[in-house]
Amino acid sequence: MQLTGAQALIKSLEQEGVDTIFGLPGGAILPVYDPLLDSTIRHILVRHEQGAGHMAEGYALATGRPGVAMVTSGPGATNIVTPIGNAHMDSTPLVVITGQVATAAIGTDAFQECDITGITMGITKHNFLVQSAQEIPRAVAAAFHLATTGRPGPVLIDVPKDVTQSMMDWWYPATVEEYDLPGYRPDLELDNGAVERAVALINESERPLLYVGGGTLKSNATHELLAFAERTGMPVVTTLMARGSFPDSHEQHLGMPGMHGMYTAVTAIQKSDLLISLGARFDDRVTGKISAFAPEAKIIHVDIDKAEFNKVRQADVAIQSNVASALVALDAARATPRNLDVWWKTINAWRDQYPLVYDEPESEGPLRPQHVIEAIAATAAPGTIVASGVGQHQMWASQHWKFDEPRTWINSGGAGTMGFGVPAAIGAKVGRPDRTVWCIDGDGCFQMTAQELVTARSEGIPIKVAILNNAYLGMVRQWQEMFYEERYSEVYLSADLPDYVKWAEAMGCVGLRARTVKEMHEVIEQANAINDVPVVIDFRTDASEKVFPMVASGASNDDIMVHPSQRGASR
Amino acid sequence: MSPEPYLGDTTRTPIRHHILSVLVENKPGVLARIAGLFARRGFNIYSLAVAPAESHARFSRVTIVVDAESAPLEQIVGQLDKLVNVVAITDLAPRDALERELLIASVPVDDDNRLTVLDTITHGGASIVDVGATSVTVMLAGTPDACDELERSLEKFSDVELHRTGRVALPRLG
Numbered sequence A: 001m002q003l004t005g006a007q008a009l010i011k012s013l014e015q016e017g018v019d020t021i022f023g024l025p026g027g028a029i030l031p032v033y034d035p036l037l038d039s040t041i042r043h044i045l046v047r048h049e050q051g052a053g054h055m056a057e058g059y060a061l062a063t064g065r066p067g068v069a070m071v072t073s074g075p076g077a078t079n080i081v082t083p084i085g086n087a088h089m090d091s092t093p094l095v096v097i098t099g100q101v102a103t104a105a106i107g108t109d110a111f112q113e114c115d116i117t118g119i120t121m122g123i124t125k126h127n128f129l130v131q132s133a134q135e136i137p138r139a140v141a142a143a144f145h146l147a148t149t150g151r152p153g154p155v156l157i158d159v160p161k162d163v164t165q166s167m168m169d170w171w172y173p174a175t176v177e178e179y180d181l182p183g184y185r186p187d188l189e190l191d192n193g194a195v196e197r198a199v200a201l202i203n204e205s206e207r208p209l210l211y212v213g214g215g216t217l218k219s220n221a222t223h224e225l226l227a228f229a230e231r232t233g234m235p236v237v238t239t240l241m242a243r244g245s246f247p248d249s250h251e252q253h254l255g256m257p258g259m260h261g262m263y264t265a266v267t268a269i270q271k272s273d274l275l276i277s278l279g280a281r282f283d284d285r286v287t288g289k290i291s292a293f294a295p296e297a298k299i300i301h302v303d304i305d306k307a308e309f310n311k312v313r314q315a316d317v318a319i320q321s322n323v324a325s326a327l328v329a330l331d332a333a334r335a336t337p338r339n340l341d342v343w344w345k346t347i348n349a350w351r352d353q354y355p356l357v358y359d360e361p362e363s364e365g366p367l368r369p370q371h372v373i374e375a376i377a378a379t380a381a382p383g384t385i386v387a388s389g390v391g392q393h394q395m396w397a398s399q400h401w402k403f404d405e406p407r408t409w410i411n412s413g414g415a416g417t418m419g420f421g422v423p424a425a426i427g428a429k430v431g432r433p434d435r436t437v438w439c440i441d442g443d444g445c446f447q448m449t450a451q452e453l454v455t456a457r458s459e460g461i462p463i464k465v466a467i468l469n470n471a472y473l474g475m476v477r478q479w480q481e482m483f484y485e486e487r488y489s490e491v492y493l494s495a496d497l498p499d500y501v502k503w504a505e506a507m508g509c510v511g512l513r514a515r516t517v518k519e520m521h522e523v524i525e526q527a528n529a530i531n532d533v534p535v536v537i538d539f540r541t542d543a544s545e546k547v548f549p550m551v552a553s554g555a556s557n558d559d560i561m562v563h564p565s566q567r568g569a570s571r
Numbered sequence B: 001m002s003p004e005p006y007l008g009d010t011t012r013t014p015i016r017h018h019i020l021s022v023l024v025e026n027k028p029g030v031l032a033r034i035a036g037l038f039a040r041r042g043f044n045i046y047s048l049a050v051a052p053a054e055s056h057a058r059f060s061r062v063t064i065v066v067d068a069e070s071a072p073l074e075q076i077v078g079q080l081d082k083l084v085n086v087v088a089i090t091d092l093a094p095r096d097a098l099e100r101e102l103l104i105a106s107v108p109v110d111d112d113n114r115l116t117v118l119d120t121i122t123h124g125g126a127s128i129v130d131v132g133a134t135s136v137t138v139m140l141a142g143t144p145d146a147c148d149e150l151e152r153s154l155e156k157f158s159d160v161e162l163h164r165t166g167r168v169a170l171p172r173l174g
């Protein structure tokens, strides 16, 4: 069968089971948009290519399937660089297709030419510049294989215009061998010796802790984690990337560790004698000052990527494996720590002394952002998916929403990309249309990518957006308040400019506003009743509110600052 | 007057160097991926040699001498191994490796220095591969130490043009 390269590209995506592409056309990718008309694949026309990338990420995080985005060359391609970098940091499987100028024009500074494979070399798992139409199926098959196996990540396919316009004989690789990836071997054999050494460490531990990272979600290991944790009775912490991998409602769960982690989670790490890291990477936002991190702990480091071992902290035992297989092996070997009664007694004392608190809400406002999140959570349908931007609101969402299911927390962890929330929520809703999707956003973040609500409205994607409008780039304001003697530099945004209600309405969404606690409950109820169009709520929150607990940048986890109301109590 | 160009300390191998013999796919951009990875992580490349591997046009062998003091070797190897185009990595500690390098240099000669030049070349184990009216071109294929030695001994002549390939290596037998 003779096809154009463009037809072959669409057909290859169909072969990979793609049901949705997020994208925006332009000259170099134009040929591919024609066969798209005849395809079953749904295309979602974004208003900015950054939106396409974050939507694909939200889709991938909510479904576990790779997200797909397609854009044109030059500025179309550079506009999607931020999401590619974001997906790279968070190991999110993406396949990004970029148009490229014709092969003969490459290197001539042709109109809308840019070296996107060069630009994204350091922020993709791999990228391809396709040289001929005949090679398209192989590139697509290999891209999906790379994006989804081993440590997942973004893969970019750059396709010159003459390649999509020329003819090819249709074929599709039937086996991995045909992908032509001689240097890629994601299948690992579990090192039984390492497992045995890990079991020995567990068996002699008295203060063990399961330090659960995003790799646990990537390997769908939530059942294995629950089984192992319950059999051994060990306490669990889940990082920002792992929220939802272990139920927040479970009594063994101490919450999130890190810079804005729970006092108990942070302190339990510090005092543990054995840290079992499951798909976590000892990020500086978790470790604080590395030389003071968990000083008494031996380390069992489970990761699919061996380059993570000893990168930040020397491991006593490294197990190169996906988290699920490693947990099954440890469980099968009946790894069992010593009696943990004393450890739990200590932990529970910390829990009693330093629960997560915030100041009493004032009924006349301004609203407490934490209260808003809890109020939304209290009335949200079970299984609601929460996306967030980056800033204080993100930390409060992670702290105050109770996650009980994997893939219900969609956020930008490693890169901390402002503007991630709205498009990611849209992508999540496309992937899981059965679920309610809330975006907990900041006013600053909202202004970066709000235009995608036009996409959401026109494509019929009814997400709900809660703007915690504190009139500031709040997280930066918090640092200036605490570490720069309240010298506020370029962080004020205004609560009224833009008018978020009018803006929402202009984008075809329902716009609501709440200033008092009573209004807060009313608008949440209204929003919950709307299921056909996107809803945006402007919650007027207290600008002076800060995120606690907090470990200052570069400080030791031992110097965690708790909420002011908890200070002075004996520690 | 322009300042003397800084050529770096080309004659001294880092004390704790390691030789990575890396088999890669022979595809456009692979070298850029390797170089980019080193640059991005602040790993210092001391020397680099690339050529098609064995008889396959499909693979190339890249021999990289890295300063193991600039970054932990385990990190370098781990990150390199993640490059999809990298097929195999052999890490050779200097004591286990047979290292060879090629040096060529053209040395201006006149009646005054002819004898000293010839003496230096013979003494350094190099051979003459080209003779012109006013200069000779010599080569040495030998250990990096021998190349260092020859390079140093040629320093006493002016306007020497000297090139080195960077080393290639194989494990010592037995």
Ligand SMILES: Cc1ncc(C[n+]2csc(CCOP(=O)(O)OP(=O)(O)O)c2C)c(N)n1
Pocket (backbone or CB within 6 Å): A389, A390, A391, A392, A393, A394, A416, A417, A418, A419, A441, A442, A443, A444, A445, A446, A468, A470, A472, A473, A474, A475, A476
């Ligand atoms: C693209 C980008 N630019 C800048 C930053 C630095 N930054 C981190 S949080 C933040 C403030 C976010 O403001 P807002 O969305 O209003 O959230 P808030 O902290 O007020 O809840 C900024 C500027 C970033 N993370 N991402």
Ligand SMILES: [Mg+2]
Pocket (backbone or CB within 6 Å): A442, A443, A444, A468, A469, A470, A471, A472, A473, A474
């Ligand atoms: Mg704000």
